[in-house]
């Protein structure tokens with residue numbers, strides 16, 4: 001290619017990225033898997049959109065006495081393998097197609113792990129950082145009153161996601177139980193322990209991600225001891241992943257959150273950085289670290305990069321400059337498809353979100369099972385079962401990647417789509 005043609009091609013890739021809609025990205029991923037598996041077109045026709053999508057307007061009285069109406073969404077993508085399952089996020093910029101896409105990723109995430117669930121996702125457009133606990137409680141309860149008929153332990157089971165937490169789950173379970181006149185702990189997962197939460201749930205997304213990274217590092221012959229790790233996002237997934245990988249002997253050299261970043265080439269202490277963030281609102285400025293921009297953080301020279309924030313963070317421009325060997329996607333949809341191709345060409349091993357971020361929903365499944373049987377496991381039992389499920393799923397995806405010579409992401413979608421298609425077939429949905 002001439003330099004001009006290369007520049008033009010690059011410009012087109014970047015222009016395409018600007019109009020990125022996660023819904024179109026996941027449709028592309030499903031189409032690719034359906035074609036690679038040689039499945040009939042009906043599979044794609046059914047899976048290319050959610051089977052149900054709900055939009056609700058929730059009036060909430062604010063502390064100053066005024067009323068504000070918040071928009072809420074719940075998307076149920078497919079329930080061939082079991083009830084819809086997936087988180088509920090509170091974020092000011094959520095939009096309906098994003099929720100649709102996230103629910104689709106959940107179907108495939110559950111299927112890769114072999115969980116008896118379909119996929120769902122919900123969101124409320126709000127800024128929880130600017131709301132009081134009372135306002136958040138009224139919003140959470142209002143959302144449940146609006147969606148109560150469509151959720152339930154055998155229909156659709158929400159869980160925490162971006163900026164939601166066990167307390168929000170507790171208000172929601174309480175509201176749902178009151179409406180039903182019976183305790184229904186199995187309607188939500190990620191609850192506080194005292195009302196049917198599971199030991200180990202809080203750490204599960206991070207733990208699952210670290211297990212897949214550890215297995216990938218083994219395959220590539222990279223020792224975790226001393227490996228340089230960068231983590232983008234310091235919420236539940238990122239901060240715990242940093243701590244767990246540090247405990248395995250890796251050196252966490254940079255971390256960030258929505259407000260800033262912290263860098264220490266000699267390795268920082270993830271627990272101390274979290275304490276600093278809890279006191280000061282951001283990791284930036286943590287003692288012994290230097291501030292670092294988001295772009296510099298993503299392109300730092302390291303062995304393992306863990307994006308644990310939002311969608312579309314690793315773009316074409318970032319992918320061209322990335323200097324890592326493994327990417328463990330703890331977030332949903334952090335890498336754009338164009339960037340994914342570049343990373344593949346550059347030999348970076350990307351552990352796709354539907355595998356690497358599946359630890360949370362896996363322990364949600366354990367929580368739901370414990371709720372249904374009213375018998376609770378120890379943290380050790382939960383972690384052992386999580387470890388076993390993650391390793392098994394990793395091996396399944398890795399074998400497909402090796403046998404079919406496709407990217408791990410395509411392999412994961414192939415494993416998942418094959419399972420969902422088989423369920424749809426025996427249920428008679430495919431004619």
Ligand code: GLU
Nearest residue numbers: 086087159161360361364
């Ligand atoms: N929100 C998490 C995810 O995206 C967990 C979902 C769940 O536990 O149902 O996987």
